[in-house]
Amino acid sequence: MKKIGAEILIECLKEQGVSTVFGYPGGTVLDIYDALYRDGTINHVITSHEQGAAHAADGYARVTGRTGVVIATSGPGATNLVTGIATAFMDSVPVVAITGNVGITMLGRDSFQEIDISGITMPITKHNYIVKDVNTLADVIREAFLIANSGRKGPVLIDILKNVQVGEAEYEPAIPAAAHSKPVPASALESAAAALKKAERPLILVGGGAIASDASREVVALAEKLDAPVASTLMGLGACPASHPLFVGMIGMHGTATAAKLCMESDCILALGTRFSDRVALNRDKFAAGKTVIQIDIDDAEIDKNVPVTYSVLGDVKQALTTLLPMLQQKRRSFSKTAADYRAAEQKKNRTDELGHKVLIEAAKLAPKDTIVVTDVGQHQMWTAQYYPIERPRTFCTSGGLGTMGYGLGAAIGAAFGSGKHVILVTGDGCFNMNLNELSTAVTENLPITILLMNNRALGMVRQWQKLFYNNRFSQTDIRKKTDYVKFAESFGAKGYAIEKEADIAPVLKKALATPSPVLVDCRISNDENVLPMIRPGATYDTIITDWEEK
Amino acid sequence: MNQYTISALVANKSGVLTRVAALFARRGYNIESLSVCKTETDAFSRMTIVLNGDDYILGQMMKQMDKLIDVKKIKRVEEDAVSRELLLVKVKTDSATRSQILEISQIFRAKVVDVSIEATILELTGKPSKLDGFVTMLLPYGVMELARTGVTAISRGKTCIQDETDYKEKI
Known part of the structure; x- marks a missing residue:
């Protein structure tokens, strides 16, 4: 049947099973918004700013595993998506961004709100399109969804010219091509299996790829079969339950001392869907020197990119582990006992008095296990990774690769829509101020989001680096804002509470977590707290700082 | 490197x-x-x-x-693949240098594609190193401009x- 481009877009979104999209209308997407209005079956969430919409699509995708969709107009609408698209790109999150653009007769003439968003987003998308012919539109949209959610997942942008939105074409419904990853043959895993059998002290390093491929069950089964401790990158949190006896916490710059020690002592590292970023393999030459390293990754370019590996397996983590598991025998190893001892000793030593930490520990105790935890970026993000045990995959959203301050609130909105669960957003006063406009979106949509604002009146992480590397010259990191966040929340229609001392924690959190609508909790913490342990950039794991005085 | x-x-x-x-x-x-x-x-x-x-x-x-x-x-x-590049070079020429330039061209098996009173355009195909050598020989006469296609290559055998x-x- 004949349809105009804007209607074809809506039909294609429905083909893909899209029920919720995030976005913001404008001049060159008027026809798309008109088609949305006339169709009436897709839930469109309007944010305060396109960046928030992009992060929402990202958060939606992370918690559901389905592709998030964001729509923005040309020019500033499109450029406002850029940080959100880049965030999704760095963390391999499937997002399809749809932008309008001026009509073909206006293109290239620097028309009002015309921008080359395809050119701008080329390095931060898996692929992008400029659609100039309505007859190609349906297939472009189908291909975009397939690309976004297959292989190493990531964002795809479709720039649809105005004339395409109003132009007519024949529309034939199609069943979406499923993004299946190929089974990994046993032949590809023989060397890896042999090395694992021989290993005396194997350490499993689990990354975001394990979450993306929904391989949590296989990761745990593998750990139990090998009797190997599991360390996780920030992106991998949730792939192995934090309460699992073999789990030893996060690894890397702010990872646990246990993970660092075990990594040094291990004779074999099995990396599952992780790219040995500079926040994990801080010193890439020494990180795994002398060890057998096995890397399973779906992106060929990640093999040998940062850390040279002994054996590599190209493929989806779940597929690879499904093949690998029957090739291995159950074996007890004393290394798991070493891991448990280190972990117990570290936890005993780490009793914290810090108010912010206690808020997180208490929140984890009070909130159900399927609560979605979203963070912004900085000290509070690392504290969350350290003190809030993530028990399930796809319940933790954080900007790992790009480190996007301001990611959290938008992502929390998307995560709330995607999961239908209660969302805890842990943020800092620096990050929160970047995109606090989206609190109005959360209120409008009446979303069950509890915001734990770690208010230290400082850009804490940068300040910590100034303390460590710049001799306490706190250039621009002490925040002098006079904002009353409780009143702010109330003025936006949310509830606002404050935590000033330990006695406030339990009663306030109980109230907040029982509220099925946005609540902001202003946690007034010290401005001088550090994130520890810490390993300096470029340094080896043996130089880990666990005590600030000893640094 | x-x-x-x-x-x-x-x-x-x-x-x-x-x-x-x-x-x-x-x-x-x-x-x-x-x-x-x-x-x-x-x-x-x-x-x-x-x-x-x-x-x-x-x-x-x-x-x-x-x-x-x-x-x-x-x-x-x-x-060992077949790898070739094409060069067009415009050399300053006068009656005194023309025969020398043509002699060099013959050694390299270059083709003369345009001749005028003050300039000659030569065409040469070959490996980049051969093109480099040719240009070096022509430099003393005055290379007015040159254009190279960049390498194109194809594997031997099937x-x-x-x-x-x-x-x-x-x-």
């Missing part, structure tokens, strides 16, 4: 050259030459890239390029770039 030649079959669409060139720029790869041409099928263009670097950069560049949706096949061209597996088909 080594030199490698890479061939790629890419979608014959606008913007593909930008994607490839932008990839080199942002990853800091050092490209010696890049040439693009039509192929026997309308759907594909062929790129030949000469890269300066080491094995790590070669491996990374090929894998990163292979990830681009528009790159269908990619192959490192063997060192192996073809079509035989390569696209990374995207493997996963």
Whole structure:
């Protein structure tokens, strides 16, 4: 049947099973918004700013595993998506961004709100399109969804010219091509299996790829079969339950001392869907020197990119582990006992008095296990990774690769829509101020989001680096804002509470977590707290700082 | 620092050259030459890239390029492959130097494609090193301008770039 481009877009979104999209209308997407209005079956969430919409699509995708969709107009609408698209790109999150653009007769003439968003987003998308012919539109949209959610997942942008939105074409419904990853043959895993059998002290390093491929069950089964401790990158949190006896916490710059020690002592590292970023393999030459390293990754370019590996397996983590598991025998190893001892000793030593930490520990105790935890970026993000045990995959959203301050609130909105669960957003006063406009979106949509604002009146992480590397010259990191966040929340229609001392924690959190609508909790913490342990950039794991005085 | 030649079959669409060139720029790869041409099928263009670097950069560049949706096949061209470049050079000429310039051209088997009172245009095809040598010999006479196509290359024997597996088909 004949349809105009804007209607074809809506039909294609429905083909893909899209029920919720995030976005913001404008001049060159008027026809798309008109088609949305006339169709009436897709839930469109309007944010305060396109960046928030992009992060929402990202958060939606992370918690559901389905592709998030964001729509923005040309020019500033499109450029406002850029940080959100880049965030999704760095963390391999499937997002399809749809932008309008001026009509073909206006293109290239620097028309009002015309921008080359395809050119701008080329390095931060898996692929992008400029659609100039309505007859190609349906297939472009189908291909975009397939690309976004297959292989190493990531964002795809479709720039649809105005004339395409109003132009007519024949529309034939199609069943979406499923993004299946190929089974990994046993032949590809023989060397890896042999090395694992021989290993005396194997350490499993689990990354975001394990979450993306929904391989949590296989990761745990593998750990139990090998009797190997599991360390996780920030992106991998949730792939192995934090309460699992073999789990030893996060690894890397702010990872646990246990993970660092075990990594040094291990004779074999099995990396599952992780790219040995500079926040994990801080010193890439020494990180795994002398060890057998096995890397399973779906992106060929990640093999040998940062850390040279002994054996590599190209493929989806779940597929690879499904093949690998029957090739291995159950074996007890004393290394798991070493891991448990280190972990117990570290936890005993780490009793914290810090108010912010206690808020997180208490929140984890009070909130159900399927609560979605979203963070912004900085000290509070690392504290969350350290003190809030993530028990399930796809319940933790954080900007790992790009480190996007301001990611959290938008992502929390998307995560709330995607999961239908209660969302805890842990943020800092620096990050929160970047995109606090989206609190109005959360209120409008009446979303069950509890915001734990770690208010230290400082850009804490940068300040910590100034303390460590710049001799306490706190250039621009002490925040002098006079904002009353409780009143702010109330003025936006949310509830606002404050935590000033330990006695406030339990009663306030109980109230907040029982509220099925946005609540902001202003946690007034010290401005001088550090994130520890810490390993300096470029340094080896043996130089880990666990005590600030000893640094 | 080594030199490698890479061939790629890419979608014959606008913007593909930008994607490839932008990839080199942002990853800091050092490209010696890049040439693009039509192929026997309308759907594909062929790129030949000469890269300066080491094995790590070669491996990374090929894998990163292979990830681009528009790159269908990619192959490192063997060192013994047939590899050619075309040069057009305009040399300052007068009655005193003309015969010397023609003599040099004969040694290199270059073709004279245009002659005027003050200039001669010569055409030469061959390996880049041969072209370099030719230009060096002409420099004393005054090279007014020159244009080179960049290297284009093809494997010997029956192996073809079509035989390569696209990374995207493997996963």
